[in-house]
Amino acid sequence: MSDEPDGEIDEQVRAGLAYVCSSYGDLAQVLGPDDPDLTAVRSAVHSGDAVRAALDRLHDRLRAAGDALGVYGQASRSARSGAAAMPGISDELGEIVYVCGSARCGRYVWLEDAEALPACSLTGMPLAMRRVG
Numbered sequence: 001m002s003d004e005p006d007g008e009i010d011e012q013v014r015a016g017l018a019y020v021c022s023s024y025g026d027l028a029q030v031l032g033p034d035d036p037d038l039t040a041v042r043s044a045v046h047s048g049d050a051v052r053a054a055l056d057r058l059h060d061r062l063r064a065a066g067d068a069l070g071v072y073g074q075a076s077r078s079a080r081s082g083a084a085a086m087p088g089i090s091d092e093l094g095e096i097v098y099v100c101g102s103a104r105c106g107r108y109v110w111l112e113d114a115e116a117l118p119a120c121s122l123t124g125m126p127l128a129m130r131r132v133g
């Protein structure tokens with residue numbers, strides 16, 4: 001899972017970034033705030049570099065640290081519970097969500113779940129309010 005064509009972000013990467021974005025604080029606590037694999041993901045998003053390789057390394061790090069699911073396993077689990085990939089169509093008309101300003105990160109936060117204006121952990125940019133449905 002490392003043959004990412006330049007500039008192409010697949011759904012697994014988007015979901016993985018969404019997981020890292022929403023769990024950045026927890027990951028920084030487990031691995032350390034200056035962990036090279038964690039900061040590599042963040043700087044890849046910042047610089048527009050291919051993030052797949054950095055995400056793969058972080059995934060392997062987490063699994064080595066005892067997280068059996070790693071980035072991708074956690075991402076698909078939270079996607080099922082509605083916390084990762086942005087739904088294209090919602091049954092609930094007119095719901096407001098905050099979405100990550102980064103096109104690469106698939107994180108979103110429902111308005112009712114947001115305590116304050118959330119910011120992307122990867123880019124530092126505030127999430128953008130959007131109405132779906």
Ligand SMILES: [Zn+2]
Pocket residue numbers: 017018021022100101102105106107119120121122123
């Ligand atoms: Zn984000």
